[in-house]
Structure formats: C-alpha cells, structure tokens
Amino acid sequence: MEKKLISKQNRLCFVDYAKAFGIFLVVFAHSPYNILYETMVGGGVKKLIYAFSMPLFFILYGITWKCHYDFKRNNIRDGLKYIWGFLKRKFFRLLFPAFLWGMIYAPFSLKNIFFVLYGSQKSFVASGSLSSLWFLPCMFLACFMFELLMIFQINRKPWMQIIFAIFFSIIGFFISHIYRPQYGWLWSIDVAFMATSFILWGNVLKGVFDKISTKFSISICRFVYACIFILASILLIFTYRFNLPYLKISNVDLASGSYGNYFLFILDALAGSIAILSISKLIEILFHFRFLQSIGKTSMAIFILHKPILLLLTSFLQNQAVFGFLLPNTLIVFISVFIAFFFSYILGLFIRYYFPWMLGERNEKNSMG
Numbered sequence: 001m002e003k004k005l006i007s008k009q010n011r012l013c014f015v016d017y018a019k020a021f022g023i024f025l026v027v028f029a030h031s032p033y034n035i036l037y038e039t040m041v042g043g044g045v046k047k048l049i050y051a052f053s054m055p056l057f058f059i060l061y062g063i064t065w066k067c068h069y070d071f072k073r074n075n076i077r078d079g080l081k082y083i084w085g086f087l088k089r090k091f092f093r094l095l096f097p098a099f100l101w102g103m104i105y106a107p108f109s110l111k112n113i114f115f116v117l118y119g120s121q122k123s124f125v126a127s128g129s130l131s132s133l134w135f136l137p138c139m140f141l142a143c144f145m146f147e148l149l150m151i152f153q154i155n156r157k158p159w160m161q162i163i164f165a166i167f168f169s170i171i172g173f174f175i176s177h178i179y180r181p182q183y184g185w186l187w188s189i190d191v192a193f194m195a196t197s198f199i200l201w202g203n204v205l206k207g208v209f210d211k212i213s214t215k216f217s218i219s220i221c222r223f224v225y226a227c228i229f230i231l232a233s234i235l236l237i238f239t240y241r242f243n244l245p246y247l248k249i250s251n252v253d254l255a256s257g258s259y260g261n262y263f264l265f266i267l268d269a270l271a272g273s274i275a276i277l278s279i280s281k282l283i284e285i286l287f288h289f290r291f292l293q294s295i296g297k298t299s300m301a302i303f304i305l306h307k308p309i310l311l312l313l314t315s316f317l318q319n320q321a322v323f324g325f326l327l328p329n330t331l332i333v334f335i336s337v338f339i340a341f342f343f344s345y346i347l348g349l350f351i352r353y354y355f356p357w358m359l360g361e362r363n364e365k366n367s368m369g
Helices: 013-029 040-050 053-064 076-105 110-118 121-126 131-151 158-178 186-215 218-246 262-286 290-297 299-318 329-354
Strands: none
Touching (some): 013 040, 013 053, 013 262, 013 290, 040 218, 053 131, 076 131, 076 299, 131 299, 158 262, 186 218, 218 262, 299 329
C-alpha cells in the first residue's frame, strides 16, 4: 500500500500548490521597478523570478492536460466538431476574461476596443488597460496549437514531444528576433510558439512525475523530490545571471520576446519550474494544505486583480511616514505584496462565488475549496 503514493482524487493537488507559489512570485515580481531595483536583493530576486514564472504556468497546463480525442479512431468530421467545441470552451475560459477585464481597466473608446481585441502586451498598454492580460490570448493560441498536436497522439511518444518542443521554441525564438510590429503580434502569436513548447515539456514532465510516484515508496519519493528541488534551485540560482548580458531589457520577458541566450533561457525556465513542481509534490506527500490549494484555484483571479492594488499600496506607503520616518523600500515591497496578495485573493473568492463567468469559470458555489 505504501507504494501507492497519491490517490486519484488528490493527484493534482500539487498543481494547485504550484499555481499558488507561481502566482505569489508573479505578484512579487510586479512590484514597481523604482523601489524593487533600489535594493540589490530585490532587483536580483525579480530577475530570477522572471526567468521561469511565466513558463511555469504553461508547463502546468501540459501537466493537467488529458486526452479527449483520438484522431485515428474517428473521422475528420468528428475531429472538426471536437476542435470547434474545444475552441468554444477555451474562448470562454481565456479570451472572454481577457477582453472583459481589458475593457474594465481601459477608458472606453472605439480605439481602445480595437487595442484590447488585438490582445498583445503593447496593445493593452496602448489602451490604458492591464498589460498582464496579454497572457490569456497567448495561452489560448498555445492551447490550440498543443491540442492540434495531441490529436495525433504524439503524447504516446515522449521523445516526439521533446522534438516538437524544441522545434516550436526555435520558431518562437527566431520570430522574436526577425520582426516585431509596432503593437506586437496579434494575441502574441510569436510568444505562443514558445508557450506551446513549454506546454509540451509539461506533458513530458507529467509522465516523469507519475513514474516517480508509482514506482517508489513514499519515503523514497520524499527524498527524490527534495533532491530534485535542491538541485533545480541551485542550477537556476547559479545560471540565470549568465543570461542577463544577452537580454534586450533588464530581465527575461516573454511578452516582449526578450529571451536572451536560447539555451540559458530554456535551461532556467525548466529548472525554476521543476523546482516549484518538486517542492509542490513534496508538500502533497507530507500533508494536504487546503489554504494553499484554494490560492492555486484562485490564481486566475489574483492574476487579474493584484496589479492595480499593488501599485496603489506601494505609492501610498512610499509617501507615508510611520512614527515620523519613511518606510524603507524593502519593507514597502513586502508589506504591499502581502496586502495586495491577500486582498486580491479575498476579492477573487468573492468573484468566483458570485460572478464566476467574469473569470471564465462555471458556477463555483459548490466547489470553492
């Protein structure tokens, strides 16, 4: 019985844990540049987080993906029906929230409607909306490209997935260096190729984690995941800085196609993501952390809500004297990050319960966990 590490119903708890860790790192990294870069620690941590935080969420999709259609057993007409149904589901889950919140944050005008529908980071900025929303249209395209590959059952051959992952990442890398329109590519399609690569890596890693969990006893799994976490973390910490001189800006940034050195970028993205996944698996083995899982389930809402709250808090605290003294920047970062994270989590729970459609979710009243 000991060799059966995790029951079926709890199998994906570690994904929620990883989302919780990931979204906290995203909130921290979104602290304003002017105060985060004034400290060596803050600036270094921000650069490290950006090296893997966005790839992590694409990898998590690859881990949670399940096969729903076999092209070889169905005809083309059934395949087209399946793809159409898939597109409708993903439109509601990803594109609808992107466009809805894009217009909520942007001043209303026909010009801004166009910019929001264009769906790139630069177009969201041009509309005066939330720049982070670029992630959702990009995820839509990446999910679609990944689904097309999976229809042909390449997930049955991990080596083929790795080949396609490398192929798609090379396409994404070269597109970012060849040409970039004034407002970026529609729905960040250039980044979507790179994102598809990480989704493929996620599906490969799912098989690796499944084998570890089923072949070894719980005690050995604890040791294995702890070792993976330590080694992946050390690799990331010691290699991410070597990529910095190759970057167009101060840190890795998927939205603008700033990858730096191709090999170092892929290495750091995978190392950081594997570190988060392995510590999440370790936590899953040790105990069931309901609060952390709830944060993971609410990560979409936190992603959409946190930035305005964070910027307002930071601006307020920078000009607020406590006992006659201005707060040090490091303290401002941590106070604003934790408060913004907490408030966006609470507000996210409220929206998920009463207005789940705003986040592309179905009724969550019976599954708020």
